[in-house]
Amino acid sequence: MAKMLGIMFEGMTVSLEVFFLTLLFALPLALPAAFGRMSKNWALRKLVTLYLLVMRGTPLILQLIFIYFAPKYFFRLLFESFSGFIESEGFWNSLRFLLSWDRFTAVIIAFVLNYAAYFAEIYRGGIEAIPRGQYEAAKVLGFTGSQTFVRIILPQVLKRILPAAANEIITLVKDTALAQVIGVAELFHAAQNASAREFSTLPIFVAGVFYFFMNWAVSYALTRCEKKLSYYS
Amino acid sequence: MDTSEVIKIEGLRKSFGSLAVLKDISFSVQRGEVVAVIGPSGSGKSTLLRCVNHLELVEAGSIRISDSVMVKDGVYAHADILRSACLKTGLVFQNFNLFPHFSVLRNITEAQVRVLRRKPAQAKERAMSLLEKMGLVDKAASYPCELSGGQQQRVCIARALALDPEVLFFDEPTSALDPELTGEILKVIRKLAEEKMTMVIVTHEMAFARDVADRALFMDGGRFVEEGGAAELLDNPQQERTKAFLRRFGGQ
Numbered sequence: 001m002a003k004m005l006g007i008m009f010e011g012m013t014v015s016l017e018v019f020f021l022t023l024l025f026a027l028p029l030a031l032p033a034a035f036g037r038m039s040k041n042w043a044l045r046k047l048v049t050l051y052l053l054v055m056r057g058t059p060l061i062l063q064l065i066f067i068y069f070a071p072k073y074f075f076r077l078l079f080e081s082f083s084g085f086i087e088s089e090g091f092w093n094s095l096r097f098l099l100s101w102d103r104f105t106a107v108i109i110a111f112v113l114n115y116a117a118y119f120a121e122i123y124r125g126g127i128e129a130i131p132r133g134q135y136e137a138a139k140v141l142g143f144t145g146s147q148t149f150v151r152i153i154l155p156q157v158l159k160r161i162l163p164a165a166a167n168e169i170i171t172l173v174k175d176t177a178l179a180q181v182i183g184v185a186e187l188f189h190a191a192q193n194a195s196a197r198e199f200s201t202l203p204i205f206v207a208g209v210f211y212f213f214m215n216w217a218v219s220y221a222l223t224r225c226e227k228k229l230s231y232y233s
Numbered sequence: 234m235d236t237s238e239v240i241k242i243e244g245l246r247k248s249f250g251s252l253a254v255l256k257d258i259s260f261s262v263q264r265g266e267v268v269a270v271i272g273p274s275g276s277g278k279s280t281l282l283r284c285v286n287h288l289e290l291v292e293a294g295s296i297r298i299s300d301s302v303m304v305k306d307g308v309y310a311h312a313d314i315l316r317s318a319c320l321k322t323g324l325v326f327q328n329f330n331l332f333p334h335f336s337v338l339r340n341i342t343e344a345q346v347r348v349l350r351r352k353p354a355q356a357k358e359r360a361m362s363l364l365e366k367m368g369l370v371d372k373a374a375s376y377p378c379e380l381s382g383g384q385q386q387r388v389c390i391a392r393a394l395a396l397d398p399e400v401l402f403f404d405e406p407t408s409a410l411d412p413e414l415t416g417e418i419l420k421v422i423r424k425l426a427e428e429k430m431t432m433v434i435v436t437h438e439m440a441f442a443r444d445v446a447d448r449a450l451f452m453d454g455g456r457f458v459e460e461g462g463a464a465e466l467l468d469n470p471q472q473e474r475t476k477a478f479l480r481r482f483g484g485q
């Protein structure tokens with residue numbers, strides 16, 4: 001029992017790591033993506049739109065598998081095609097090192113790319129919902145472009161997008177369970193193993209309770225933020 | 234350069250796609266003068282104000298604001314000059330455009346601190362004296378959404394005045410207000426006129442325009458059709474189009 005809880009505790013730590021690292025990178029990365037999506041530059045806009053389409057249009061579980069395995073296949077392809085021409089062992093070793101990230105890194109990359117796409121669309125919606133009059137008032141008062149964005153637009157965008165972002169963040173908590181498909185021992189993976197070993201569904205139930213409380217905490221924090229921003233409408 | 238003219242505009246042209254909105258507009262405003270611009274909806278009044286405040290780009294013509302040449306024959310000045318030219322004008326919007334996430338006080342101090350680099354205490358002092366003038370001292374800590382339309386518009390006027398513009402533009406400042414609230418705005422503008430604030434006011438309040446403005450311009454189809462002393466133009470228009478417009482507004 002104690003051993004089971006120990007394993008599950010380790011799994012929980014991994015799940016929390018995936019959760020926080022994804023937010024840490026995806027939330028900021030989504031901002032340039034949103035700008036790219038709204039860019040006047042045709043090529044940039046199309047490129048970002050394609051990225052958003054692919055990320056939002058295919059299952060995250062598939063992206064996880066692709067991002068973990070594709071570089072390894074790519075390396076083998078290169079090695080089989082060109083090892084006759086380039087014989088330096090050092091070259092191939094460093095290339096292999098570059099193209100083979102470990103499971104956990106692959107999970108973080110896939111989650112960040114995927115969630116940044118969703119957050120980018122949320123940011124874009126929020127930015128586009130700010131009335132033009134706000135930009136015009138700021139310009140007439142002499143604010144620079146960056147002052148306008150940071151001090152006038154962004155705070156209003158944050159308030160508008162908070163409910164939609166909260167939904168995504170709650171989904172992220174549950175999505176961390178997908179990391180197991182490439183063998184990362186997060187909570188659900190640990191619970192399944194423990195459950196098989198003990199012939200008991202208790203570990204699965206414990207994992208469920210954990211996800212539930214995790215999301216309860218997340219909802220609580222986000223509701224607090226919404227309340228804090230509700231001083232104006 | 235005649236600096237008793239705060240605004241000097243010559244041969245202004247502006248179109249949206251194939252729609253010519255301003256066709257060869259010229260006029261000037263003397264320091265301390267109050268000019269009313271009247272005309273039917275769609276005649277280009279807002280576009281003219283937006284061009285002078287650098288919210289729209291003109292295609293031809295010249296705009297000089299005090300001693301800053303903003304556009305010369307369709308060629309815009311360097312960004313620094315544009316900025317300093319813009320700071321000499323203020324604009325009061327039809328629908329206020331206050332910053333909803335700032336308190337009334339912060340709406341008025343923010344640009345003073347960030348743009349003019351005034352000390353916060355100094356900016357606050359200026360804001361409070363303007364709020365007193367607007368009869369809104371007790372609303373300093375309120376948020377725009379807690380104010381009536383008339384109060385919001387007065388904050389918008391205070392916000393513009395706080396940067397000490399040489400000329401203040403109003404684009405239909407009472408059009409978004411309930412009729413019983415227009416009086417409080419007109420009173421504020423009248424007070425500013427008495428203090429010799431230079432103002433250009435687009436309005437449909439003919440009685441007010443006649444009363445407070447020194448000069449009136451009638452705009453139709455992207456041109457100034459008639460121009461003259463406010464009382465003369467409104468009481469005794471010479472052009473057929475002016476007559477027809479004023480008849481519709483019950484001014485005649």
Ligand SMILES: Nc1ncnc2c1ncn2[C@@H]1O[C@H](COP(=O)(O)OP(=O)(O)O)[C@@H](O)[C@H]1O
Nearest residue numbers: 249252254272273274275276277278279280281
């Ligand atoms: N951003 C814009 N794009 C296209 N057409 C515009 C734009 N702004 C104004 N217009 C057109 O220009 C004309 C003049 O508009 P406006 O200056 O707002 O008139 P007014 O303020 O006198 O009612 C109108 O026909 C209007 O439809």
Ligand SMILES: [Mg+2]
Nearest residue numbers: 278279280405
């Ligand atoms: Mg208008």
